[in-house]
Amino acid sequence: MTNFITHEFDSVLSSDLSTKTILLIGRGNAKKKRFHIGIEALEYIIKEIPNCELIIISKLSGIEKLQNLVNNLNLENNIKFNGYSSSPDIYFRNASLNMIPSISEAFPMVLSETKIYGIPNIIIGLDYIFNAKGGTIIIYDDKPESLSAEAIKIIEKKEYRKNLGKEARISMKKFSNDLILNDWIELILSIYKGQYYYNKLREDKKKISQNDGINILNNQIKLLKMRYKIFQNITRNEFENYTYLKNIEYI
Numbered sequence: 001m002t003n004f005i006t007h008e009f010d011s012v013l014s015s016d017l018s019t020k021t022i023l024l025i026g027r028g029n030a031k032k033k034r035f036h037i038g039i040e041a042l043e044y045i046i047k048e049i050p051n052c053e054l055i056i057i058s059k060l061s062g063i064e065k066l067q068n069l070v071n072n073l074n075l076e077n078n079i080k081f082n083g084y085s086s087s088p089d090i091y092f093r094n095a096s097l098n099m100i101p102s103i104s105e106a107f108p109m110v111l112s113e114t115k116i117y118g119i120p121n122i123i124i125g126l127d128y129i130f131n132a133k134g135g136t137i138i139i140y141d142d143k144p145e146s147l148s149a150e151a152i153k154i155i156e157k158k159e160y161r162k163n164l165g166k167e168a169r170i171s172m173k174k175f176s177n178d179l180i181l182n183d184w185i186e187l188i189l190s191i192y193k194g195q196y197y198y199n200k201l202r203e204d205k206k207k208i209s210q211n212d213g214i215n216i217l218n219n220q221i222k223l224l225k226m227r228y229k230i231f232q233n234i235t236r237n238e239f240e241n242y243t244y245l246k247n248i249e250y251i
Contacts, residue, residue, distance in 0.1 A: 002130055002183075003107045005175050007089075007116050014118030015093055017165050020052045020155055023091055023098040023119075025110045029062030036069055037101040037124070037144050043073050044148035049155055052078060055091060059084040092117040096161060097154050099147065103227075105129055111136070116172045120164035122150050125223045128216050134171020135164045140219060141226065 022045075024038045035056065042054045054075075056066070060083050070079050085091075098114040100123045105111075111121055112131050121136045123129075124147070132138065137154070139146050154161050190197040208216075221239050224231045230248065238244050 002175060002180055003109065003112075004177050004180055005112055005116070005172070006109065007113060008177065009116060009169075009173055009175075012116050013093075014165065014169055015095055017096045017118070017120075017158075017161050019094050019096050020049055021091075021095045021097075022052065022054045022151065022155070023057065023095045023114065024054060024101075025057040025088060025091075025098070025114075026100075026102070028056060028058030028066055032103045034101040034103055034124075034142075035063075035066055037142060037147060038099045039066060039069050039073070039075065039079065040144035041099070041147040041151060042075055042078060044145055045151050045155070046075070046078055048152050052155060054079045055095070056081050057083070057085055057088050057091060088113075089117075092119060095119050097122065097151060099151065100124070100126065101142075101147065102126065107131060112172065112175065115168040118165040118169035120154050120161060120168055122147060122154075125219065127219055131171075131175070135166070135168025137164070140223060 022038075022042070024035055026033050026035075028035045035058070038054065038056075042052070045052050056079065058081070060081060063081070067081065070076060070081075082091075092114060095114070095117075096119070098110065098119050098121045100108060100111060100121060102108070102124070105126050107130055108126075111123070111129070114121060115131070115135055118135075123132065123136060123138055124142060125138065125140055126132055127138050137150050139150060154164065186201060190201040217236060217239065221231075221234065221236060224239070225234065
């Protein structure tokens with residue numbers, strides 16, 4: 001199931017993608033958001049694009065480590081901490097790229113919002129989220145060098161950036177709030193009617209192909225092995241076994 005979208009497709013004008021501005025939006029003090037990767041990536045980006053700017057939209061409380069990182073990397077002139085905004089549209093109108101370095105997400109609203117404005121995105125390993133496809137580059141390692149390499153391509157190549165932005169915006173047409181409302185009503189009614197109707201709804205709804213599912217699982221296993229040594233020999237069967245996973249202490 002998808003979340004409701006904060007912007008209707010027909011009411012939004014695309015960004016003209018003419019700036020060298022990158023966005024990083026969310027809870028900067030949340031460990032899983034991994035804003036430090038985006039900041040570290042900018043150190044490499046400005047070597048190729050000195051006037052590139054990263055705007056961080058986040059509450060300013062609890063982000064001292066990020067601010068110290070910016071200072072230590074001498075990036076004060078290229079990174080702005082703009083604080084929390086409940087209406088970040090002003091930034092969407094002028095940005096050329098959004099980065100989401102989170103280690104996990106469900107249905108990231110920032111991804112939907114930036115894509116509906118025709119802004120390309122780079123995400124790390126989040127190929128399983130429903131709104132990942134279309135104008136989004138997915139990388140499969142946590143190195144800031146990899147993130148910066150993709151960002152440089154997008155910022156430097158105008159036609160590539162424009163094509164990604166167009167794909168991003170078109171991909172959001174299917175996320176109509178009217179359709180999403182109907183889906184939620186169906187779900188609630190099926191639960192109210194009982195298990196049979198709920199199971200039938202699940203069977204009737206479109207699913208990803210088995211091959212796509214297996215590819216996503218394999219990608220996530222590779223990332224897990226890369227991130228945690230304790231999982232280096234894990235098999236797909238073990239990965240799918242919740243009882244096995246919950247008994248492993250890896251943090």
